Amino acid sequence: MERILIVNSIYKPEPGVSAQIAEALTVELDQLGYFVTILAPFPSRPKGYKFDFKYTKHKTHIEKIGNSSNLIRLPSYIYSGSNPILRLIEGISFGLACYRYIRRNSHTLDKVYMNTWPIFGQYGVAKACMFEKKPYIVHIQDVYPESFTNKLPNFLKKITHTLLFKIEKFVVQNASQVVVISETMKKLIMSTRKIKEEKIQVVINWQDSSQFSLNEKQPKSDKFTFMYLGNIGTVAGIPFLLKSFASSNLMAKLIIAGSGSQKSDCIAYAKSFPKVDIEFQEVPDGKVPEIQAQADVFLLPIIKNGASSSVPSKLPSYMFSGKPIIACVDHNSETEKCIKSANCGWVSEPEDVQQLVAILRKVVELPPSDLDILGANALRFGQKYFSKEVNLNKLINLITK
Template sequence: MDLYRELTSQGHQVQVLCPRPSRPMGFAFSDGVAANVNVCHLPSYFAPGPNPLKRLWESISFGWHCYRFIKAAQAKYDLVYLNSWPLFSQAFIVKACVQGGMPSAVHVQDMYPESLINKLPSWLGRLVSVLLMPIDRYVLSRANRVIVISAKMKDYLRATRHLPEEKMVTVINWQDESPFISYRPAGEALPGEEKLTFMYCGNVGPVAGIDVLIDGFAQAGMVQARLVIAGSGSYRDAYVAHARKYPGCDIQFWDVPAGKVPEMQSRADVMLLPLRKGAAASSIPSKLPAYMFSAKAVLAALDGDSDTAGAIRAADCGVICPPESPEAIAEAMCRIAQSPREQLDRWGHNGRQYALAHFTRSKNLRVLMDTLINLA
């Protein structure tokens, strides 16, 4: 909504196309629309669960409905900005723009088909690459601007998709820092807060690797510590069942009401950022800026050569360990538990200062706005 509000505040007319809200899985969503928002909820298929075939059809269905909507429009749009699921929905939308003679800007949030191929056996990955890579090349070559979320992603796509540098723009995914900066925790401590609190806050899905967090915390064997998983998602029930294997460990699952992320994170000592191998190669998850704005130390279990690891090192805001390793997570947790309180506070302060310099809404929204207005 940040982009919508900024564009309309400058007098631009904006039409939003989106599917019906369905995530996180398990939430109840109303059919209402925010006041003064020109949005059309398309009747496309949606799949909040983890089934890959259903997710594939979700992308195809949304893209097809967007294609029909754009083609049926009585007047050409000055610009179509798409921040949609890869690859099929993007292809349908770009095709509608090409056929209608309208400029388009595609915002790439993840590298497909590579992200999918990395999860498959090598022989199947090669087949999938042959089938899907031409679709991605079509999308990126026919779009007028390719917006990426990191310098590493830009370099990779330039090399593998043969894109000219002048066609690409880097816009780092931002967080609205104001709720975090303005939040003031209550003075009294809540039950359980005498323990060192390790917290994961975000979507409880398959990519997060929360099962490895649980195993690592159990191996650490810290009596005066607790692990909090805050959030919802398609894998939450499975992780709750997994945590029951360790009855001697203080592992808690919290709901996060809308607008309460700063409050939830204020109750942590250390924020956890686990990612599967390859998942953070060229992107920075939105959780990291949120953690940094909360001024909390970060324990990240991810690839050491990723953009996310690079940001944590540059900020000097915590500890990095290898991904998908309960042993490494346990060792890192024990090391943090032995650190003085001043060290945790220093990491938290460093992270907030870095986030204010790089991840704010005002800084990155301005770059995106200028890119779109100059293209229209």
């Protein structure tokens, strides 16, 4: 059987979707008889998340998984905050660690799949694979360097984009296969990186729908409850959500569940609305369905130009809970297309307080039967497009062919 190297920027116990993908791949490939090695840094995401582990971070840590698989934690610089420069340095550090590993151990592997830090993290893997003549598959979760350079001042944007784009284009063009998470991203990568259509495949980030079977057994608040569950970082725009909810003057509750680099700032900001029912909750591993069961309606805000070509992992998670969704996202974004196609909620412009307030007030006046219909639509759409069974099989077939 072939020996497959999986390079992942996050891995269990980290709760992110990329970690879940890598774990599912490892389990499935191991059961099929492949020899799998996973390279990952030490756990750090999201910021503030409490991990129960005892690693010595300056030493390589090896852990046996399944029948014939190994998880190898490589020492590298770790940064879980939102500073883009430090995140690039993190990518460089892990990319170098992976480069050294592949060059030294190329005789133990046949092919490489990577879902790692963009640009420099990917480049380290790609360069090593080319030196050792090993085919690699690159899984793209967001379009870089665009997502990075869009946040820079204009005087830095052009030169930075030019330099980083050359590196990213090198990675993509030399891959045996490219995996993206939406049709919009596929078209963008094909046109800007000059990739042939047969070389790029869409595999949607999935959720395990079986985890959401206990929702009806969970207690709910007497108040109408809006909920955001996910990473509390810069892109999420939680301060906008807090301001909008406070401005609505509703006798309702807002739950912000999760961790992230902006959580402490958001908690401090929420205290400026002492008469508004806002609650912050932690999300222990495996408890997402239970926590989401408290919601009547989910909230999905993203800052302007934050995720036009990707689908946030919280969207399928929300859908499998069978509740309506209010999304504040860019026009023609993948998220807007999904919600409108599913007919499972409402879409407003990002960071538009007045528009969101109007939707919040409208939603609380709807009869429960209307909300149930929208929630059922969400669940049906999620099962059709975001299920683990459909998308995991696509990725397995791509890696093993």
